[in-house]
């Protein structure tokens with residue numbers, strides 16, 4: 001198994017296997033023919049078909065935040081829409097908690113979208129003539145829940161996303177950030193197993209955007225929902241993702257934890273992406289440590305290898321000489337002032 005296909009073990013919330021989307025007339029005939037080997041540009045030139053997503057496979061664990069990142073046109077929206085079959089895949093399978101979505105009937109799909117999966121979009125999609133509380137309750141209404149129940153739940157969600165006092169407002173009376181909070185509350189109201197975010201904060205001002213990212217981090221800590229989050233912003237991906245999948249031209253370039261993507265970019269495309277990242281905020285000691293040496297005192301402090309460099313800096317700099325780095329109980333390396341400063345100084349440059 002290659003690094004780009006690294007898979008988590010244990011339970012699986014979402015499994016995507018060999019997923020393809022080819023747009024255009026005759027798209028169904030491309031797979032299984034030699035044309036399937038062509039590059040995106042060559043295929044377009046030869047057949048007029050466009051590859052949206054090419055042979056993508058990955059798994060998401062329960063409670064994981066899985067970020068899909070790539071430039072415009074890399075296939076992010078097509079991929080996320082195929083997960084609930086808002087776009088029909090050309091080939092491949094999608095399984096959610098063991099359910100085969102690709103084989104599901106229309107009524108199963110309706111059920112899936114009403115009860116099990118919620119989506120948050122860039123354009124909030126709020127109903128302008130409904131108050132905040134009624135927008136939040138909308139999905140519950142469609143599900144047929146009674147009025148008292150859905151109102152109670154909607155008010156809980158309004159409070160959860162920090163919109164207390166705005167339940168009777170209309171969407172156009174709220175700022176963009178607040179409208180997106182309504183979108184979040186609406187998505188959470190039905191207690192879905194999986195939340196899909198399609199560039200939800202791209203249209204927001206940078207400060208509001210940061211607030212909303214923090215809000216997602218907070219909600220995730222609180223609710224531990226499985227999330228698939230689409231973005232073209234690496235900083236957002238690093239902040240939110242337990243793992244990040246990087247797409248280019250519809251294909252997977254790399255899947256890994258933030259420190260893996262920054263510490264060991266799969267190719268020049270990813271290297272370019274991560275070149276401006278403040279590395280000390282992302283890299284862990286694992287990426288800067290050296291082999292343990294005999295000179296390191298057995299009394300030297302021990303830090304875990306998954307400690308972020310920036311957080312370790314104070315302890316390392318405060319100690320005279322190298323500190324030890326451990327994985328659990330096992331000492332796996334040493335780090336001294338110079339190793340830390342090398343990362344920090346490179347960042348300054």
Ligand SMILES: Nc1ncnc2c1ncn2[C@@H]1O[C@H](COP(=O)(O)OP(=O)(O)OP(=O)(O)O)[C@@H](O)[C@H]1O
Pocket residue numbers: 023024050051052053070071072073074075076077078079232
């Ligand atoms: N309905 C369609 N018909 C033909 N080509 C399409 C269609 N939808 C998407 N594409 C093409 O598929 C490719 C992937 O598009 P997609 O919108 O998934 O990318 P994206 O990464 O989400 O981009 P963006 O960030 O701009 O939304 C692009 O080349 C796009 O032009």
